[in-house]
Amino acid sequence: MIRPYIPTDKPALIALLKLNIPQYFAETEETDFIEYLDEHLEDYFVMEEAQTIVGAGGINYFCSERLARLSWDIVHPEFQGKGIGTKLTQHRINHIRNNPTIDTVIVRTSQLVYMFYEKQGFALVHTEKDYWAKGFDLYQMRLPLRG
Incomplete structure (x- = not known):
């Protein structure tokens, strides 16, 4: 089930991020993620299986540029490769x-x-x-939706 984020999800999401450090996120990004949840959240979704959060991902909008940005995609390591990320990405698109x-x-x-x-x-x-941290390079990607 994919549903909107609620503030009581925050501890579970921080724990989910920590499960992905250092494989996919640098340790220093935990503070950035907490700040995102507290101050920069626009649309954020969580995916649950058996009432446990197994994935999450957000959207930020830049309407004057006609852009939306997918942000803070996280999938539980035990559920990676099982379609969770694809479902969350397609849901947001x-x-x-x-x-x-x-x-x-x-x-x-x-x-x-x-x-x-x-x-x-x-x-x-x-x-x-080394954009995000040493050994974590930025790869910026684009998907046109219309014209």
Whole structure:
């Protein structure tokens, strides 16, 4: 089940992030994630299986640029490779498609995960070494929705 984030999900989401450190996130990103949940949250969704959060991901909007950005995608390590990330990504892309002011979806990820987004139709547009932290490069990707 995919549902909107509620504030009581925060401890479970922080625990979920920690399960992905250092494999997919740097330790320093925990503080950034907490700040995101507290101050930069727009649309954020969680995926539950048997009443346990197994994945999460957000959307931030830049309407003046006609852009939406997928943000803070996290999947429980035991559920990776089982379609959770794809379902969450497609759910958010479909959610964004309902907003006529958005033409393009972007995602900022790392060299560790960018191939997942390529499979979802995103194209690589920019890279930057050690952007997130040492050993975690920025891979910015783009998916046009219309014209």
